[in-house]
Amino acid sequence: MQTWEADSKVSGLYRRVGSTKSVWAVKARIKGGKPVTVTLGSTELIKAVDARKLALEKLSLIAQGLNPNELDRDVRERKRLAAENEAARGLTLRTALSEYLSLKERKPATIKSYQQTIERNFQDWLDKPIRTITREDVLKRFQAIKSRVVSGKRSSSIQFVNPPGEGEAQRAFRYLGAVCNSFGNDVVGGAPLLAANPVDVLKDKKVRRLLKPRTRYLTQSQRRDLVDIASRCAHPEWTGATKPEDADYVLLMLMTGLRGEELCTLQWANVNFRDLTLKAVDTKNHNEHVLPLTGSIGKVLSRRKKSNKSPYVFPSPLNDQKPASMSRVFDRVCSDMGVVFTSHDLRRTFATVASEMGLDVTKIGAALNHAKKGVTGRYIQTTTIMMAETLQAVQDALFETWEVEEGVHRRETDVDVDPDWGGAL
16 A cells, blocks of 8 residues: 655655655656656655656656656666677687687687687787777787797607698687677677778788698508508507507598598498498488498408497597597507608598599599589489499508519508407408
């Protein structure tokens, strides 16, 4: 139950008394409209003299045909928008990166690459509003990244096709440019959040050079060395760094052309020994990739299956319910071979060997799960028969043995190995 007590000095001002509290309120009719009630505040907090001043202000607005409640809502909305605009203009690189990565589904490896690259090269910019990153900042940091890589690089006999630091700098700003572009069309307070993408200065000033594509692959003699190590690494007297699972991993990658992540995450549920196929489901182009189990591919997988209770072909040594990272495999194998190569070099080797064996580009691309080009290419469906021809040709070239007899090379394929022996092949 409420009671309205009229003020003795200002007509239209009331003390509205309820069961638990009392407030000052103004009640009047808008000129040419309906009556409105405007609450001023608690009688305990506002003195009568101050309430009368506030009431006269509200009554003046009502007399002009204005609704004080609507005006107050407009003021609150303007303050809210101003606060949002200020927050948007203060959008930091850290927040922008997080929002960018959440916009669409990305592979964990892609997210990790973005996060690590941005943090490694722009650590001091993470809490900086992206709108304050200038073109001059970009130019200076681009050179600083290259200098940092050069100064921190250990002496090595490895020859790289691009200048040291060039790839790191370009990747860093490619990622930063993508993050900035995602907010380029955002309008804050009637003006663009970013007047322009500051990374564009690298293109405008022609600072970025065209990176040369990597061409490294394993030569025939290097492939022989790899097969030799794989054949001996499980022997009790072996003293090298390569482990049997390392050999299995590298050889399977070389024989199938699969990417490292695709092979790391391969599960037994996707290896069908009855139909003689394996299926990579977590691929770069998001298309399931089915390959036949030809020759030594099936031998390696069947041997691993005998001693493997994990759902993964290559389980983690710490938790067999998770896939292994295989992050140190190439360090060990390369150490024994005396040659440096990467997982992508093995894909390049696969394609090169297939080409040497006379396979055309369409079949090689299908085996590597490359996107099909052209209307005709999309009409041609990839079959296991087509794949088997490609994989078998590569396998024949990889595991051939040569003997020199009177200056003539003799070739043997489909090397037969005791299945109970623990070697890689």
